Each structure stands twice: as structure tokens, then as C-alpha cells.
Amino acid sequence: MSWNEPGGGDKKDPWSGRGNEKGPPDLDEAIRSLQEKLGGIFGGGGGGNKEPGSSMKSMGYLAAGAAVLWGLSGFYIVDEGNHGVVTRFGKFTDTTQAGLNWHIPAPIEQVQIVNVKQQRFIEVGYRSGGAQQTLGSVPREALMLTKDENIVDVRLAVQYQVKDAKQFLFNVANPSETLKQVTESAERGVIGSSNMDFVLTEGRSEIVAQIGKEIQEVMDAYQSGIQITSVNLQDAQPPEPVQGAFEDAIKAREDQQRLINEAQAYSNDVVPKARGAAARKSQEAEGYKEQVIAQAEGEATRFTNLLVEYKKAPDITRRRLYIETIESVLSKTNTVMIDVKGGNNLLYLPIDKLAKQSVPNVETINLPQPSLSQPQPVENIQRGAVRGRDVRGRQ
16 A cells, blocks of 8 residues: 555655654754745845855845944934033943034944033022913022021022033933022022111122022032023012011112202202302402402502602692592582682582583583692583583692
């Protein structure tokens, strides 16, 4: 009976030689099957006759392609304003600048991009809900004790940016939370060393500057890689029960300062004018002094010269002085005396009325010159006015 006839199950397969024997698959057959599949992928064909090293070449090509792709994955771009921090198995290796850079691909090296130009901020004592919206005070952070044992509500905002990407990533576990705690500590120290009036009124700028300085010193000591750009005092006010009284006190101080400024402006306007008037009076007095002195010196000099002439001719000098004195006195009056030779009558003329009349033609009447033994006045009528003058005699 043949092997494939019914009842011939005990016969062995003449081709395979295994019959009904059960066992593991042939290893050589499995390898050949895998080589055929790889050859089909890389274009080797499915023929039974293959060269001995074709499978090894295919594996080499596959490994080279994978290595190229793995190397290309190490290229990365750092944008402007950012820094790249390269780590090798978690340890810092290098800091790269903006542009195209390359590192050993993962899992050997990794890159973290840090924005060093971004303005970051934290809020202490309050929370904001967006643009120009404040959610309110946080009492646990805002309420602080001053030097004079008063409580104030202070709200502070701190802006900062990264100055060292390596320190920012590795030296402090949570830079933002650390900065917030440092800010609160520095704020309480500065507020605690100041009086309440100083905090609420004129000391705000000084307090902000001191807080910013202390924050920067502590963060530099931690080597946190943070640079403080600004510290803003959003609000500082007394507790709610006494807030009205403090507002009145602040308004009173403002009124006081306003009145002081007004008084200072008035003083600046009046004082220069008074000084100018005083200087003018002083100059006028000095001028009058010089005038009087010069006039007195001139009179003294004239009298000295006159004394010399008097010693030379006493009678003539005495007569001349008398005539000049009478002329000076009578020239200031409206009285005219006419002395008629050989008469005793005194003629009166209403000179005041004649002076008021307008005489178109003015004539001068000269009386005859009297003898030198007795001085005679000279009558002149000019524009309705008659004035008498003594006629000087000369021997």
C-alpha cells in the first residue's frame, strides 16, 4: 500500500522524510524566509540563487540610513532673544546663542530653550485677573507691621528677566516661587524699619528702591540667574477702620504744602521788588549826598574867592553883595518900587493884574541910571509884567 492511500498512515513521507513526526521548525528555513523578505524590501528579488553577502549589505544600508536620520535630528534653531541650554545625560554641557545649532541627538543630549528677553513678573499682596483688572488684596501677603507698630496694606509687583539661562534652570528648583518669597521677606524687612506715615506718604520711592536692591542681592547670592528690572508699589494704605482718618491727614498735608508753595511764590515776587526799591533809594541818597557835598564845597570855594576880593576892595565888594542880594530877593516877588528923584511919594502898580494881561508888543523901558551914591531900581515891563531891578552902580 502506498504512503498516501487510506490505511497507510504508518508509512513515512518519502519527500520530507518526517512522516507524522512532530518537532520544532527548521532554523535554516526560517533564516531563508527572513532573507527573502529583506531582499524584497531592498530590491533583491525573490530568486532562489543569491550571493552569500547580499543579506549583510542590506543590513548595512539599513543601519547607515538610520544613523543619518538620527544625526540630522540633532539640528535645532534658537530664535532671537532665546538661549539654548544643552545637557548630556542630564548634565550641563553648553549654552548656545540664537541661530542654527547642532547637538548629539537624544537620548544622549537634549536642549532646553530659555527666553532671556521676556519680561516676567510676580505679584505680592494682590492678584490681578488680566488687563487692568485687580482681584483684590491677599491679606496673608499684604498686611505688614511698621516700625511704629501700625499695620499697613502693601501691594507690590516685581518685573524681572533671565540674565543667565544655566543658573535659571539648574541652581534654583522654582525660580518664580523663590523670587516671590524673597520679595515678601525683603518687603517686610523694609516696611518694618519705617514709620507708617513715611510708608504712606513721601517714602514710597525710597522704599521701592530699597526693596529692589535687597531682592537683587539675595537672588545674586542664590545664583538664580534673575535680573530685577523694576519694582512697582501698586498700593499702600492703612487698615480699613482708620482709612478715612488717614485720608484726611494726607489731604491736610497736601493743603499745607500748597500754602507753603503759594507763600514761597509770593515771597519770590515781593522780595526782589523790595530789594530793587531799596537799592534805588540807596543810590538816590548816595547821589543826593554827593550833590550836597559838591554844592557845599563849591560855596566854600566861592566864599574863599570872595574873601580874597573883599580884602582887596571892601567897599565895592560890600556894595556888590548888597545889590546882588536885593536883586535876588525882589526877583521872586511881584512888587515894583519906583523911586523918583527928589520925591517922597511911593507909586503903586497892580503888577498881579498886569501880569495876567497879554501884551502883544513887548517894550522895555529903562529908567535913567541914578547916581552911584544911592542904588536905584530899574523898571521893566515885558508881556504885561513889570519887574523892578536895581541898577548897579560902579565907581
